[in-house]
Amino acid sequence: MLLKSCIRSLALAGLLSPFGLLAADSIEVSDGWVRWMPPVAEHTAAYMVISNHGDEERRLVGGEAPRFGKVEVHESTEQDGVARMIHLDYIVVPVHGAVELKPGGYHVMLMQRQGDGLEEGESIELQLHFDDGSTKQLELPVQRGAGGHGGHHGGHHRH
Numbered sequence: 001m002l003l004k005s006c007i008r009s010l011a012l013a014g015l016l017s018p019f020g021l022l023a024a025d026s027i028e029v030s031d032g033w034v035r036w037m038p039p040v041a042e043h044t045a046a047y048m049v050i051s052n053h054g055d056e057e058r059r060l061v062g063g064e065a066p067r068f069g070k071v072e073v074h075e076s077t078e079q080d081g082v083a084r085m086i087h088l089d090y091i092v093v094p095v096h097g098a099v100e101l102k103p104g105g106y107h108v109m110l111m112q113r114q115g116d117g118l119e120e121g122e123s124i125e126l127q128l129h130f131d132d133g134s135t136k137q138l139e140l141p142v143q144r145g146a147g148g149h150g151g152h153h154g155g156h157h158r159h
């Protein structure tokens with residue numbers, strides 16, 4: 001009953017999409033942040049720790065963010081001293097475990113920024129999408145990167 005009327009009001013609000021009907025209740029996200037980017041940049045990344053308290057493996061397959069045209073799941077790697085990143089189909093969030101998205105590793109790629117540049121301290125809405133169709137709604141603060149790597153976007157050297 002409750003679910004039905006919930007679906008109807010979502011549909012009325014025009015929010016109905018393949019994702020968004022089911023909240024990923026067994027998923028917990030902590031320490032999330034979005035890397036500040038200079039106004040000329042169109043892409044940045046979100047980092048966080050995703051924990052799975054459920055009895056089934058969950059896979060993070062992508063997401064949506066109002067301020068960005070496209071959201072993908074990526075992994076940064078380094079080959080022969082050259083930083084690259086790979087577009088992944090998913091990141092596994094293990095049963096009763098956690099996966100860390102951090103600079104130089106897994107990240108949620110926020111692409112095709114819409115509108116103004118990001119300001120330090122502002123919060124960015126991001127909805128994570130999982131393989132079972134469930135979602136997790138987040139608001140992540142914009143922060144400057146925590147030193148070192150310079151990211152894979154325009155950081156062409158390392159110290």
Ligand SMILES: [Cu+2]
Nearest residue numbers: 045074085109
């Ligand atoms: Cu990336």
